[in-house]
Amino acid sequence: MQAAIYVRVSTEDQARHGYSLAEQRDACYRRAVSLGAASILEFADEGVSGALLDRPGLNALREAVREGRVDVIVVRDPDRLSRKLAHQLLLTEEFEKAGVRLDFLDFTWQDTPEGKLFYSIRGAIAEFEKEKIRERMTRGKTQKAKQGGIPIGFYNYGYSYDPETETVSVLEEEAAVVKNIFQWFIEEDLGVNGVAKRLNEQGIPTRKRKNLWHRMVVRQILTNPAYKGLWRYKGIDIPVPAIIEPHTWDKAQEKLREARRLWAGKSQQDYLLSGLVTCADCGNTMTGVYAKWWGVKDRRYTCRKSSQGARNRGCIPIKMILAAPVEAVVWEQVCSWLQDPECLVTAALEASPQAEEVRCELQRIERHLKEVEKGRVAILDAMAAGLLELDAQTKNKLGELKRRKERLEQRQRELAAALQGIEGAAGKLAEFRALAQEVLAKLDELNFAEKKALVRALVTQVIVSGRVSPGKQGLNGVNVTVLARIPEPGKSGNITII
Ligand SMILES: [Zn+2]
Structure with a gap:
């Protein structure tokens, strides 16, 4: 590594502070050596004002930098280079552009107002430069793309790309695989999964040559317009060599859309009764599962909870009820x-429950709430009197009381709503009758989501008891009880969407 040291002392410095050139020189030499300099060039200006840029020593240093004889410049502080901020910035930029590192000895200089200004302006300039470069590059890329050029590396399966000439050409071996993927998908009805599976079975290597074909990769290939000869870059279509006929590519898109539609209708996730089914035998809610059970994969409801924290793991042996019946x-x-x-x-x-039962329950909750509040006031009074400190234990106690209060208030709200429902049930009959007429007329046109909403509007709970013998279909041996709910048109919002 080639180091250069630059030292400068003005006449004023020498006279006022007694700074000597020798002092500066020693310090700079030591630093250059510690940085691992193989050779050290020395440039000095003695008794020259820092306000001028034209100094013999500085001129020689700049010349050496231009000639590439310097890797690092050691200076006590940027003030040595120049008294003027504009000159400091100019010089540091010039050196850095030449690939030369600047090393300032005086670390405290950066904390002075001058130092702070120097660094913040340098930072702003660097940011501005970066932004300028970025903008220029983006503009260049977009320009190139508009002219049909390849703006960035084009690395798609089936093609090779030469970054030097920026040309794209078809890789015959991979292109044949792309053609197969489209053909299998369109003509053999394999599905995206099936295509990936066949590629793996046939041992066809992926581009990375170690990973297996994943359905996502197959999907990416099927939807990439590059294969029909148009590569899309930031909304610009760039022509590339086609591997697939445009109408074949379009057919694949149509098929992908179709698959999505079919899937939406009988999705594994679509359970008409999710959240409504309860197992009468273990008390758990029954959730929808799409799983293999006795050799048959289907949608089912189960009371089994597989999560670690579940208090009730469900019926034993495991209970699975076919969802459809x-x-x-x-x-x-x-x-x-x-x-x-x-x-x-x-x-x-x-x-x-009967209205009377609900009223009793409401009274019980009110008593509870009063007790909780009494306990809270007692603690606060004790604290105010200095009998109790707000330590962890007290905090816990207060927190617990607050949570109990919230739970009770929640229950209070639920019961009040239930009571209102019971008392108003008869009055809603006329309303519901009109609504039922409306819904009945459209019953066959309802989609899954609307059916689900309708079920939720009229059913509070579905209770399932008993089980089907393993391997048997249907509901033999199972009892299904459907509990009704009086819908609240407008209020629930559920039924009004129909
Ligand atoms: Zn159960």
Whole structure:
């Protein structure tokens, strides 16, 4: 490494501070050596004002930098280079552009107002330069793309790209695989998963040659317009050599859309009764699962909770009920209620607790709430009197009381709403009857989400008891009870969307 040291002392410095050139020189030499300099060039200006840029020593240093004889310049502080900030910035920029590192001895200089100004302006200039370069590059790339050039590295399976000539050409071996992927997908109805599986089975290497073909990669290939000859870069279509006929590519898109549509209809995630089913045997809610059970993969409801923290793990042996027949039973019930609204109201009143029971429960909660509040006041009084400190224990106690209060208030709200529902049930009958007429007329046109909303509007709970013998289909041995709810048009929002 070639180091250069630059030292400067003005006549004034020498006279006023007694600074000597020798002192500066020694310090700079020591630093250059500690930086690992193989050779050290020395440039000095003695008794020359720092306000001038034209100094013999400085001129020689700049010349050496231009000639590439210097890797690092050691200076006590930027003030040595120049008294003027503008000159400091000019020189440091010049040196850095030449690939020369500047090393300032005086670390405290950067904390002086001059130092702070120097660094913040340098930072701003650097940021400005970077932004300018970035902007120029983006503009260049977009310009290139508009002219049909390849603005950035084009690395797509099936092609080779030469960054030097910026040309794209077809890699025949990989292009054949791309053609197969499209053909299998369109003509053999394999699906994205099936295509990935076949590629892996045939041992066709991926570009990285170690990973397996993943369905995402297959999907990316099927949707990449580059294969029909148009590569899209920031909204600009750039022509590249085509591997697939445009109409074949379009067919694949159509098929992908179709698959999405089909899937949306009978998705593994679509459970008409999610959140509504309870297992009468273990008390757990039953959730939808799409799983293999006795060799058959299907949608089912199960009371098994596999999560670690579950208090109740569900029935043993594991209970799985086919979703479709349970949903059919519930849907039939919902339809019959729509045809006979009185029947629903009767069922709802049967299912909900009697008004008197709810009132008793509400009174009990009010008493509880008063007790909780009393406890809280007692603690606060004790603290105010200095009998109790706000330590961890007290904080815990207060927190616990607050949570209890919140729970009780929540329950209070629920019960009040239930009481209102019971008392207003008869009054809602007329409203519901009109609504039922409306819904019945459109019943066959309802989509899954609307059906689900309708079920939720009329059913509070579905209780399933018993189990199906393993391997048997249908609902033999299972009892399904559907509990009614009196819908609240407008209020619940559920049924009004239909
Ligand atoms: Zn169960």
